[in-house]
Amino acid sequence: MSGVAFEDDIQLERERARFVRRRSLHLLGSLLRPMRWRFALMLLLVASAQGAKALGPLLVASAIDAGLPALISGDPTRILLDGGAYLTAAVAGGVLTLWFIRLNARISQAALFDLRKRVFLHTQRLSLEFHETYTSGRIIARQTSDLDAVREVLDSGVNQLLSGFLYMAFIAGLLFVLDPWSGLVLLAAAVPVWFLTRWFQQRSQLHYRSTRVASANLIVQFVETMAGHRAVQAFHRERRNLDEHTRLADEYRVADQRAVGLIGVYNPGLVLIGNVTVAALLAVDGYRVFSGTLAVGALVAAVLYAKRFFTPVQDMAQFYNSLQSSVAALEKISGLLEEQPSIRPPRQPVPLPRAAGRIEFDDVRFGYTPERDILPHLDLVIPAGQTVALVGSTGAGKSTLAKLVARFYDVTEGVVRLDGVDVREVAFADLRRAVVMVTQEAFLFSGSIAENIAVGRPEATREEIRAAARAVGADRFIELLPDGYDTDVNKRGGRLSAGQRQLVSFARAFLADPAVLILDEATSSLDLPSEALVQRGLARLLDGRTAIIIAHRLSTVEIADRVLVLGGGRLLEDGSPAELIAEGGEFAELHAEWESTTV
Ligand SMILES: Nc1ncnc2c1ncn2[C@@H]1O[C@H](COP(=O)(O)OP(=O)(O)OP(=O)(O)O)[C@@H](O)[C@H]1O
Secondary structure (H helix, E strand, O other), rough: OOOOOOOOOOOOOHHHHHHHHHHHHHHHHHHHHHHHHHHHHHHHHHHHHHHHOOOOHHHHHHHHHHHHHHHOOOHHHHHHHHHHHHHHHHHHHHHHHHHHHHHHHHHHHHHHHHHHHHHHHHHHOOOHHHHHHHHHHHHHHHHHHHHHHHHHHHHHHHHHHHHHHHHHHHHHHHHHOOOHHHHHHHHHHHHHHHHHHHHHHHHHHHHHHHHHHHHHHHHHHHHHHOOHHHHHHHHHHHHHHHHHHHHHHHHHHHHHHHHHHHHHHHHHHHHHHHHHHHHHHHHHHHHHOOOOOOHHHHHHHHHHHHHHHHHHHHHHHHHHHHHHHHHHHHHHHHHHHOOOOOOOOOOOOOOOOOOOEEEEEEEEEOEEEEOOOOEEEEEEEEOOOEEEEEEEEEEEEHEEEHHHHHOOOOEEEEEEOOOOOEEEHHHHHHHHHHHEEEEOOOOOOOOOOHHHHOOOOOOOHHHHHHHHHHHOOHHHHHHOOHHHHEEEOOOOOOOOOOOHHHHHHHHHHHHOOOEEEEEEOOOOOOOOHHHHHHHHHHHHOOOOOOOEEEOOOOHHHHHHHHEEEEOOOOOEEEEOOHHHHHHHHHHHOOOOHHHHHHH
């Protein structure tokens, strides 16, 4: 399994390329399998339509060589039959084509619908660890441009490629039946076409891979700039971002230009080979007609076939680029789908329907990467109902410790327990109910305030939502909003301040009513009235549950039962705020510092 590991590589080594190809085909197969009978019917329709279309020149030859002489000697039957057959074949070809295009659209749209859903479901399932490194820009590229590339091929792939291929096969076959010598001339022309196509294939595959990588890089940079536009403006990064964007856009331009440039060689090459073939046929067959070994009708049919033979090649070549980008897209999507969540649900979950909230770190060691331990060794017990403030310098490992309790990551060694049960053995649903993490950003989803609070417990009634808001003191500002609880948070007038967002996220957590609450306190300083409001809301939220607060404020530390000072991933101090101040260690210093800045 390699997942998304090699998705930026332009040139894959042989073994890996084969693996990636197989993975894409497997994905395609799994998408089409449920519709295999419909797919088979479509193939049959495509084949029949092409067969009917290819009959034309043969009937023309028969009309000229047999029908015309019979007509001249007074018998119109043969030529009428040939004309009728020609008409029937043309109508049948048209009707069958219409039918298979419609069927193709149904099949391809159903497959895409399935794929779109799978990609969404899967990315949602992947663990935080994956999302932290893969970036949302890439996910967006997978969901948008890559799915579009796959759509293009599924929509017209069978139509262009398969029908083109079958048409050529029928033409070659019929020409051999009609006149093997002409068939041989056509076959000889296929040799340079084959070499030219191989050349084109190999180059365009490389170029198309680079265009996909370049387009994904562009999207990543764009999303990052837009998502961080506040920081961009605050730090006047516009110029630098523009330079970066220009560089990436230029890479994209160059890559695309190279890819398109290939068609400029390939297409005229094909046209040339086609024309030379027609000229060769005219020369060879013309001589044979002259010497009486070939009928005129056969010559006409051979020329018609030769001209028609190369028409689909051009279409197929044009289409080859879309196919390449679609193959590259499918390779990436299949890689993404191959990624496994690093946090796995337990095989035999221990039920924990109503946790009390006792947390225990037993001999825990943890690092995000094998090279570096963030928490080298931690033993810690937090009794149920205790409010713990985590303090420490930046990068000390406070968020990391909190993430281990919520099982966003698994420990490298040792055990984290909730109510005595290893968190790795608790069913996801129970763990998510028992442990809720309120992050600094206080993320709001699009929708109303009420819907945003209900995220904590989707089945909550309006009264329960109001009660939660009331409990944390969010009701007053909500009722003053234009539409109260129904105010859309993304509309003007519904835009909330940092403090208000915090209160909404508290109400959400209150409604969820977890046994353990983890709170990454916002570092941004609120003004004093908001801070007082948020602190009151917080106090009500904490009541009766275990809480771990990554604290950045004096007022928060003061409501904690216990303070843990973390430094370099180790517990440096542990005690009640009063005890630690009396001891005069690091916390006492920090406390004094906070006190001096808040007055
Ligand atoms: N996803 C990650 N992958 C790799 N390293 C990480 C990851 N997240 C954090 N780290 C590293 O782990 C260390 C501890 O980070 P953590 O976020 O736990 O610190 P913190 O004490 O919460 O800091 P802050 O107060 O600044 O939020 C840091 O050195 C950081 O670089």
